[in-house]
Amino acid sequence: MRGRENTMRFMLKLLIIGMGLIQGVTAMAGQWAILADRIVDGISDYPLENQAVLVEAGQIKGLIPVREIPPGFETIALPGTTLMPGLINAHEHPLMFDDRYQDAHLSGSSAYKALLGLATLQRLLAQGWTSIRVMGDADVFYGNQDLQRVISEGVFLGPRITGAAHYISITGGGGDINYGSPEQSLIADGLIADGPEEIRKAIRQEIKFGSDWIKLLVTGAFLSVGDDPKNVALSPEELAAAVAEASRHNVPVAAHAHATEGINQAIRAGVRSIEHGSYLSDESIALMVEHGTYYVPTIYIGDYYANTNKLEENDKNDTFYRDYRRSWLEMIGRAHRAGVKIVVGVDLGGYNIPPHVYAREFATLIEAGLSPMASLKAGTSVAADLLGWGDRVGRIKSGHLADLIAIPGNPLADISALEQPAFVMKDGLVVKGGVSLDRIAEQFEGSGRFFLPEAIGLNRE
Secondary structure, three states: OHHHHHHHHHHHHHHHHHOOOOOOOOOOOOOEEEEEEEEOOOOOOOOEOOEEEEEEOOEEEEEEEHHHOOOOOEEEEEEEEEEEEOEEEEEEOOOOOOOOOOOHHHHOOHHHHHHHHHHHHHHHHHOOEEEEEEEOOOOOOOHHHHHHHHHHOOOEOOOEEEEEOOEEEOOOOOOOOOOOOOOOOOOOOOEEOOHHHHHHHHHHHHHHOOOOOEEEEOEOOOOOOOOOOOOEOOOHHHHHHHHHHHHHOOOOEEEEEOOHHHHHHHHHHOOOEEEEOOOOOHHHHHHHHHHOOEEEOOOHHHHHHOOOOOOOOHHHHHHHHHHOHHHHHHHHHHHHHHOOEEOOOOOOOOOOOOHHHHHHHHHHHHHHOOOHHHHHHHOOHHHHHHHOOOOOOOOOOOOOEOOEEEEEOOOOOOHHHHHOOOEEEEOOEEEEOOOOHHHHHHHHHHHOOEOOHHHHOOOOO
């Protein structure tokens, strides 16, 4: 009972802080010396031991031998754990709140989805995901860009966000709604554009309202009604115009591409990343190596929905899962061995998905042939490089932002341990574990940021 009362007092304190009723100190984060059994730094091929990570003013000050911790640093001891960089999810849709992803957006306003999305993002942060790339979302407007703004302005604590508000699709493509009657005017959650000029305008609109990535549906999709993932949607002229327009604004392009020819055309056109790549070939692999293209396969989503009948197009997903999944994973492993830069992207969606399952993407990469260390880098340092953030996140390195998590045991021996992080820090603020609840609350008081207690389970007995 006393533990529950303490938790309730802590929740009330956070709520008061979030309402601005407590004026705190000016410092956002203190000086910490963090100790764990081992450190996976996102750089080395082997874990480091007998090292402490120093954190000051929200940044990593350095790694030093444990015996050399300077005075003035508050120690966070995390015995029995592995310390590593915060996780990066390079393909996500935080505003989705229903498995009916093609039309669920019609039943919720942008504001409703943004509020649910904030709860989703904070749950994901508590699970160790400190950075997220949005790849289009179930929103006609720009809810994710507003979330990106309030998080970057320090109003709320959440993962740092980058990405595209919408996916750009041709009429009848994977981003359109293809099962309404002709006299109905249903609003798709994608931007529908046909021909180079419409695509240029759609890209300019995306950038105008805050998208810092462009997402193109180059081919059909598995989970969309009325199109075929083996078909190429965008013409070479449309694809070339899209990449050229985005490049003029220094905005990178991500290509949703399943069909082999769509993958290859997108790589040749100069996209920065291929999403899914279900039917990649040896030529696709060679092209990705040649052009330095990143590959975000998003494997686990197919496993999650297999044989569930939750999707409007579950049959397409189930057929691929049954007949082609093994061959696809073999191709992913071949791509990795050839030098393709593989990145973790989960693609699951938002509020209706249990947050611990997102980490299962790492296990699928190991199943595809990546080593446990390579899979961890795919969700940390390699992902940071994809985002253009390799100089600030994804590595435990002096001068980088203090985004750190601690995993019980050793994820190199048991990758499923990633599903239950014991400690999470973002920008030098302890979000979960490591210190007392009152100490966590003091940080939020000092930062002025608001964090929902529900996100870390503090509303549970």
